[in-house]
Amino acid sequence: MRILLVEDEPLAQDRIKSIIEHHFPSWTIHSAVQSIKELREELKSPDAFDIILCDIHLADGLSFKAFEGREIAHPVVFITAYDQYALQSFDHNCIDYVLKPIDENRLVLACQKAEKLCISNSGLNLNSRLIDRLISHYNSKSYKKRFLVKVGNKFSFISSDKIAYFYSEEGFTYVVEIGSSSRYMIDHSLQELQDNLLDPQQFYRVNRSIIINLDGLMEIKPYLNGRLVLSLNARSEAAIVVARERVSEFKNWINQ
Structure with a gap:
């Protein structure tokens, strides 16, 4: 599997690479980009990678901007410190949403899901119960007052x-x-x-x-x-x- 890694924090980028190397030794990081501009350039060559691991908040804005107007066929795992973008992420072929600080097991499960989709070539048909559960969770979530x-x-x-x-x-x-x-x-x-x-x-x-x-x-x-x-x-x-x-x-x- 070839990974397009989108992450502008050096420590987070190193941690993701370390987890990938440990659990998926046959995978390679095709490219690691840090901005919307760089992501747009990579998306012009979609055959160069299989999976996208993508932060949402980049130095020059939200990574969603790079996906706008494009038909993305790759599984996308969004990795972010912000949970409020979960529903919006499903407009951009999101198959999983991993919150920072990154839990190793959580990221591994997301990558395994992406790998199965690539191998089966079954497309990105999301389980409707998963979406309903996400909607319920993020609509009802409250914080300590x-x-x-x-x-x-x-x-x-x-x-x-x-x-x-x-x-x-x-x-x-x-x-x-x-x-x-x-x-x-x-x-x-x-x-x-x-x-x-x-x-x-x-x-x-x-x-x-x-x-x-x-x-x-x-x-x-x-x-x-x-x-x-x-x-x-x-x-x-x-x-x-x-x-x-x-x-x-x-x-x-x-x-x-």
Whole structure:
């Protein structure tokens, strides 16, 4: 199998390649592209590859733009940090939708599905129950609206939209309110917040230790080694810095 890999994050690209090499040693990466422009050029030679593994947010926009007006016959597996494009992806021959951070087993299953379609040459007739299940899931999905915190000797609630950022320190997770200088401990890890509880259009994990709220963001400045430093409408004892490998995706996120 020949793979057209569309991914503009070096770390994500390396991880996908590593998973492919480990589980599908006979497969080859025909080409690895990072922009809509490069993807459009590759799609002009459809006989050069068999399967497309494709990120959605690229440096110059959504990869969907490259597919518009084209008849795509290849199985496409979309790989993205954003779940809101799942239904739209099925307009572009999507056979599976893998969320970041990439789970190895999940990507392997998607690739196996794509391989079966190529071998059987059965076309991309999707199971209607799968589509119905996706529609139900994404139409009904809701995010956490408030968090229980302890204030002195009593408990209180903080609305999600009032939180400037979440951060972890020594194994504990804290929230800081917009316009506040106080922090409150909560019973959720950053990974749990990112994966299940926070709206990805509103909250973004800028590095391993911090998730910010778009509404609390006030200023963005260049920082050391290609990173960005953020000013939020809340107190922060240390600089809030966007990790270098997340800068491209972060810029796409704030321009959504």
